[in-house]
Amino acid sequence: MDTQKWIDKGYELIIDFGPKVIGAIVIWIIGSWIIKLILKGLKKAMNKANYDESLKKFLVNLTNWILKIILFIVVLGTMGIETTSFAAVIAAAGLAIGLALQGSLGNFAGGVLIMIFKPFKIGDLIEAQGELGVVKEIEIFTTKLNTPTNKEVIIPNGALSNGNIVNYSTEGILRVDLTFGVSYDADIKQTKEVLMQVLTSNSKVLKDPAPTVNVSELADSSVNFAVRPWCNVADYWDVYFETHENVKIELDKAGIEIPYPHQVEIHKQG
Structure with missing residues (x-):
């Protein structure tokens, strides 16, 4: 009796959740394929625009994680799991991290803008934030200059992108x-x-x-x-x-x- 009862219970669970699980698996497979197509198209677009290599990797990884989180939430919803509270937790965590890293996010945004619009490139002689030097390295959060006296100056990209930049190398x-x-x-x-x-x-x-x-x-x-x-x-x-x-x-x-x-x-x- 007990064995039959458990068998019946198992059948009920399969009937109730089987289609949902299969649907979730199908959605995950199709969603993963779509994500790959999106990332491939994004890489092509950035290669055409000649984006900086570090920026390309960062944007591809960021897009990949965002799309996978969205897909994961959709899959949970397909299986009948309540996702409202889950999404709220992610949003609250994102807000808390954003407030904690406000300055860093500003520098990150500045770095992205610099890499996209390219007001200068590595090797250019520029004057910015009261400093004059040759651009040595452009990173996501900071830009490094080498001054005429061979000093390395590290400027946060947030301040750099919001201030005046004089590029002495643009015209040659x-x-x-x-x-x-x-x-x-x-x-x-x-x-x-x-x-x-x-x-x-x-x-x-x-x-x-x-x-x-x-x-x-x-x-x-x-x-x-x-x-x-x-x-x-x-x-x-x-x-x-x-x-x-x-x-x-x-x-x-x-x-x-x-x-x-x-x-x-x-x-x-x-």
Whole structure:
């Protein structure tokens, strides 16, 4: 009697839950196949858009987990299990984690935006958040710069994506802005010729756009010239320092004085 009773109970359970279990298995198999198709399409789209490799992996994994959680909840619902409280627990946990990691999530969102819109790339010379340096690494939460003094600067992506970014490498060339002052006794035409000769004799100064030399200011003790050579980004500091050195040498050769402060002492006799 007891054995028959358990057999009957088993039949009832199979009749009641069998179709649900089979339906859940079918939904899981079909859902997993659809998820694979979605992830495959996502990978193709990101490859076409040339997304950063680390961003591609992260977005694929994140999408995979979200879709699988949704599929798991659907399967539980198919088997007749109440999923309302389960979904509420997931939502509450997500909210708590979001509040706890608010700053980190902001940096994460900033990293995603940087990798999608690409205001700069590795190797670019940029200025941001008061720092100037070459982009060494772009991560999900931070960006690393290498400064001209060989210091590593780590900037949170949240602040970086919300602030001003100056990218010196985008156009490929830069203008070097320099100012040199000479004595009022100096001949303006001769001075311009000397300064232009310094620029044109430097192989790192570009011919196009052409360098310019113009009087920019009649100052208190000097006539100031705006000297504007163009160069490739990688040659910026070489042109900057070489021009300063060569201008001093050539002005001295031409007998053109570079003014410097003079101090006059007056002695009063008692």
